[in-house]
Amino acid sequence: MNKKKVMESFNRQAWIFIIPSMLLIISFVFYPMIQAFITSFQTGTGTNLSVNGIDNYKRLLTDTTFRKALFNTLLYLFVQVPIMIILALVISSMLNNKKLKFKGFYRTAIFLPCVTSLVAYSIIFKSLFAADGFVNAILMKVHLISEPISWITDPVWAKILIIVAITWRWVGYNMVFYLSGLQSVDDAVYEAADIDGASAFRKFKSITLPMLRPIIIFTTINSTIGTLQLFDESKNITGGGPANATITISHYIYNLLFKYSPDFGYAAAVSYVIVIMIVVLSFIQMKAGDKND
Amino acid sequence: MIKKISIVLQHIFLMLLSILSIFPVIWMVIAATNKSVNVTRGTLTPGNYLFENIKALLDSDLLYLNAFKNSFTIALITTVLAMLVSSAAGYAFVIYRSKVRDMVFNIILLSMMIPFAALLVPLFRLFGKFNNIGILKYISINTLASVVIIGVATAFLIFFFRQNTRSFPKELVEAARIDGLGEFRIFLSIFMPTNKAVYAAAIVVTFMTSWNSYLWPLITLQSADKRTLPLVIAAMGSSYTPDYGMIMTAVFLATLPTALIFFLMQKQFVAGMTGSVKG
Numbered sequence: 001m002n003k004k005k006v007m008e009s010f011n012r013q014a015w016i017f018i019i020p021s022m023l024l025i026i027s028f029v030f031y032p033m034i035q036a037f038i039t040s041f042q043t044g045t046g047t048n049l050s051v052n053g054i055d056n057y058k059r060l061l062t063d064t065t066f067r068k069a070l071f072n073t074l075l076y077l078f079v080q081v082p083i084m085i086i087l088a089l090v091i092s093s094m095l096n097n098k099k100l101k102f103k104g105f106y107r108t109a110i111f112l113p114c115v116t117s118l119v120a121y122s123i124i125f126k127s128l129f130a131a132d133g134f135v136n137a138i139l140m141k142v143h144l145i146s147e148p149i150s151w152i153t154d155p156v157w158a159k160i161l162i163i164v165a166i167t168w169r170w171v172g173y174n175m176v177f178y179l180s181g182l183q184s185v186d187d188a189v190y191e192a193a194d195i196d197g198a199s200a201f202r203k204f205k206s207i208t209l210p211m212l213r214p215i216i217i218f219t220t221i222n223s224t225i226g227t228l229q230l231f232d233e234s235k236n237i238t239g240g241g242p243a244n245a246t247i248t249i250s251h252y253i254y255n256l257l258f259k260y261s262p263d264f265g266y267a268a269a270v271s272y273v274i275v276i277m278i279v280v281l282s283f284i285q286m287k288a289g290d291k292n293d
Numbered sequence: 294m295i296k297k298i299s300i301v302l303q304h305i306f307l308m309l310l311s312i313l314s315i316f317p318v319i320w321m322v323i324a325a326t327n328k329s330v331n332v333t334r335g336t337l338t339p340g341n342y343l344f345e346n347i348k349a350l351l352d353s354d355l356l357y358l359n360a361f362k363n364s365f366t367i368a369l370i371t372t373v374l375a376m377l378v379s380s381a382a383g384y385a386f387v388i389y390r391s392k393v394r395d396m397v398f399n400i401i402l403l404s405m406m407i408p409f410a411a412l413l414v415p416l417f418r419l420f421g422k423f424n425n426i427g428i429l430k431y432i433s434i435n436t437l438a439s440v441v442i443i444g445v446a447t448a449f450l451i452f453f454f455r456q457n458t459r460s461f462p463k464e465l466v467e468a469a470r471i472d473g474l475g476e477f478r479i480f481l482s483i484f485m486p487t488n489k490a491v492y493a494a495a496i497v498v499t500f501m502t503s504w505n506s507y508l509w510p511l512i513t514l515q516s517a518d519k520r521t522l523p524l525v526i527a528a529m530g531s532s533y534t535p536d537y538g539m540i541m542t543a544v545f546l547a548t549l550p551t552a553l554i555f556f557l558m559q560k561q562f563v564a565g566m567t568g569s570v571k572g
């Protein structure tokens with residue numbers, strides 16, 4: 001009887017620990033999610049919203065800017081994420097070598113970009129790659145190019161610039177995850193492979209990759225979610241331009257809300273596209289990760 | 294022999310990547326100490342123009358100092374509140390484990406998958422409405438508190454504290470109960486002090502995230518005197534006649550606090566980022 005009372009009291013107090021977080025997350029994540037879904041079937045702004053059924057979703061199909069934003073976001077996802085993850089894996093398997101000199105320096109150096117905020121590094125890259133910026137000045141000095149490259153105003157170079165920038169910022173971040181994962185791999189495994197005469201590539205393929213699989217899946221999902229939400233870089237390096245050539249979906253949503261004549265309903269419909277993409281892609285990645293179990 | 298060549302090649306590869314990684318950061322510092330004209334000319338030597346740049350920055354109408362203060366206020370209060378609110382939840386999900394609470398935790402985890410961009414429209418409307426609802430006007434649009442309140446309870450932090458509470462010996466809780474300590478006292482005076490490393494890591498990450506946040510402040514902080522550092526820097530970057538020396542000074546000063554945290558607390562920094570994966 002007494003014990004039951006005590007347990008009930010614990011139960012009550014447990015909720016007091018949890019309720020503040022629950023309330024905040026419900027109010028600022030789940031409730032808005034439902035709101036956004038309802039709004040996506042409406043048109044207008046603020047208090048002037050009126051129902052327009054699935055018109056917003058129909059408009060998506062013919063909206064060329066949306067198509068550009070979707071294409072760019074997927075391009076960043078399928079080009080930048082694999083480059084970054086492979087690079088991070090290669091670096092971390094090299095740094096995992098106990099005998100390697102200057103290991104600490106390499107690790108700190110490659111991780112350093114994570115110190116900069118997304119806005120800060122965007123502005124640094126924008127300045128470095130400006131038409132009259134440092135990169136062009138150097139390339140011309142060494143006569144690699146005869147006239148400045150329009151990194152920011154050429155649609156192809158601008159996309160490349162965004163990919164380079166994001167890779168610069170996040171390789172070290174992913175590397176740290178792999179390094180901490182590799183620490184749990186027994187050195188004896190690698191030594192045994194050495195005795196068997198396994199090549200570096202073979203060791204990478206047959207030991208490192210399988211051992212890191214759960215972490216690779218985690219970082220892939222993480223990067224996917226991050227990429228689908230890209231905003232700071234698109235907004236601050238290229239401004240989404242030229243002519244929306246580098247705009248991301250999040251940036252387009254922002255423009256729909258604050259730049260063009262605002263349309264909350266349509267912006268909400270566009271945002272649901274990201275939600276669906278994240279759910280589908282995360283699900284696929286988790287399934288792909290389980291495959292070999 | 295082949296092994297030696299391979300090691301040399303690895304060093305060349307890693308050195309090249311290290312230089313590429315460091316260079317933009319070093320260039321930022323160099324640019325901050327030079328005149329704008331010299332920056333565009335591609336100078337690679339530190340100049341002595343830093344104080345002039347700082348002076349120009351402070352004298353401009355950008356309210357840079359004020360933005361620094363706003364960023365600091367927001368990051369500090371967010372971190373303190375998050376450490377109380379999110380860690381209490383993460384702790385409770387382990388110490389008072391039950392079926393219902395496990396379910397609640399899983400639902401909270403789901404919120405990690407929800408992109409912030411999807412919340413922009415409803416959050417903007419919601420915080421706009423707060424203006425007319427009594428006490429909520431203190432967290433309505435265009436207040437620093439509206440930025441704070443969004444960062445206090447995050448699935449990431451709750452998950453992080455839940456993972457780290459798992460290795461906390463429950464016997465300590467039992468023993469404290471026998472000694473007559475209340476549940477909150479146990480959390481505050483036993484769990485918190487014995488998990489300083491966990492909190493240090495969480496503090497570093499939360500402060501950084503808050504210090505650097507951009508999208509939500511961009512939407513909610515609309516008047517010039519409320520702007521945070523990322524907003525001011527972004528505004529400077531999009532001007533038509535950029536003063537590179539001054540811009541890089543602004544970026545440099547805004548990066549300084551997080552860079553200091555990184556160099557002083559590298560271990561906690563990394564632990565905070567990767568801590569949620571392990572266990």
